[in-house]
Amino acid sequence: MSDPRAVAPAGAGAALDTVRAALLAAARADAADMSRKAESQRDELLDQARRTADHLVAEARAAGAADANASLAARMAQTRRESRRSALFAQRELYDELRRRCRTAASALAGTPEYAGLRQLLIDAARRQLGAGAAVEESPDGGIVASAGSERIDLSLPVLADRALARSGSEVAGLWTR
Template sequence: MNRLDPVLAPVRAALLARAREEADQIRERSEVDARDAVTAATMEADHIRQHAHAEGEAHAATAVAAARSQAREQARALVLGARREAYERLRDAARRAVARMGAEPEFAPIRQRMVAAVRATLGPDAQITDVPDGGVAGAADGRRLDLSLTGFADRAVQAVAGREAETGPPATADRRTPREERP
């Protein structure tokens, strides 16, 4: 068990709850968009097939195969684009939510626990810096620990996206976790 877990549990729980709620809404919209795209592509493929059939069976088979392949490729591109857009919207919403959270008066005790976690990890002489969108970062002896709210939001969205998507989070997702870094 990580020493930071009890300190950061309230932040993690709030971020995950908000991220799951946003993910559900975005996923529903994305699924509707994807179904519409597949329906339109199927209708277009059927239209092409009917036209090709009038020109002859041999020619129709080739045209249908090509049209279906193209329709599948277009539908897949639309689905992937919708997933990526949903991921980006969810990440942006989570970042806005935690930025608001960092400005609330109730955040002060959480910030104090973050400072304590940095000092427990890096030592009592760690230099503590407030992060603009909320949270803190610490540095000591060439080591650094980032406990920014934006970082927590990004990791929460990645966790939700990883569980929700069939293929995992988008390929460009940053999979960082709170940790010490050495330059």
């Protein structure tokens, strides 16, 4: 084996310097090429990451908008239902109050001078419907209740008021649309 510390022949230093310079230049060129490729890959990865991030942000915005629209639609539907329920409740209260007042006003007719004639008209109507032998009783709220066999007719003043109110359904319904 030769000794690595052996002296190189004359002129070998200059040749080695040339080889060394060539290797160094090749290493620098390789390093520069690798650096350019790495920068190019980095730029490509950053662009791809930006595109992916932009796409994800756009998808998230679209999903958020869709969720918000669905939530808003559900809230609006619920609000409409609650509003309708409130309106129907108010209408029912008004109708019940109107019915109560009509029944009270009808019952108050029993205390008027015209009541005797009205009572006789009701008795005549009941006997026309049930027959001349129909039993007639005075209703505690005014008017009469008549019966013949299993048939019965309630011509009490509050019941007549209810029937009149039911017949005027479209007029009463007009109260809600004003």
